[in-house]
Amino acid sequence: MKNKTNRTVSIKIAALIAAIVLVIGCTAGGTIAWLVSKPDPITNVFTVGNINAELTEAATEFKIVPGVNITKNPIATVKANSEECYLFVQLTEENWPNFTEADKTTRKVEYKIADGWTKLKDGVYYREVTKDDAKDQVFHVLQDDQVTVSNTLTKENADAITGTPKLTVAVYAVQKEGMDSADKAWATAKAN
Secondary structure (H helix, E strand, C coil): CHHHHHHHHHHHHHHHHHHHHHHHHHHHHHHCCCCCCCCCCCCCCCCCCCCCEEEECCCCCCCCECCECEECCCEEEECCCCCCEEEEEEEEEECCCCCECCCCCCECEECCECCCCEEEECCEEEEEECCCCCCCEEEECEHHHEEEECCCCCHHHHHHCCCCCEEEEEEEEEECCCCCCHHHHHHHHHHC
16 A cells, blocks of 8 residues: 555655646746837839820821922820830931922921920930829920921922822830930830
8 A cells, every 4th residue: 555655645746746847837938028029011002104105197198389388297295194204206208309409408398306306316306205194295296397398399390209208207105214325215116
């Protein structure tokens, strides 16, 4: 019986020691504090940039008559809410009369680019357009919205024109952000 009593006492002592360890462990564990900081999360919102440009003109067919200027009003527009961009205008002549005045530099049928455009290369001009959320930005392409026809244009000159003279106006808008120069923006416009 002594064995059984020793065993019971040993179990009680072991249980008492386990209880004491648990109480000390819970007390010590309860007094340990961790420094924790949890700031509010930040939600990032991404919108997609956009550029909207258009080209308009009142008429597309004209007659060349000596001494009579032709109203030709191509207008490039960058729509409201468009991103900052390079706006390009490309003028391409086909069968265009190349007769010149006596000074050999002024063409008898000519047009000039409107103010505010910078020449990039022959037939290509550009301007930098800032973002405007409120309104469309309108840019005239030709100076005074006209093609001038000299009164020195003769019947012989007119008869010598081969084919139908055409002037094609094209507009391109390319985002300014990420472009190093107008040259790079133009290369991007032509590649797309």
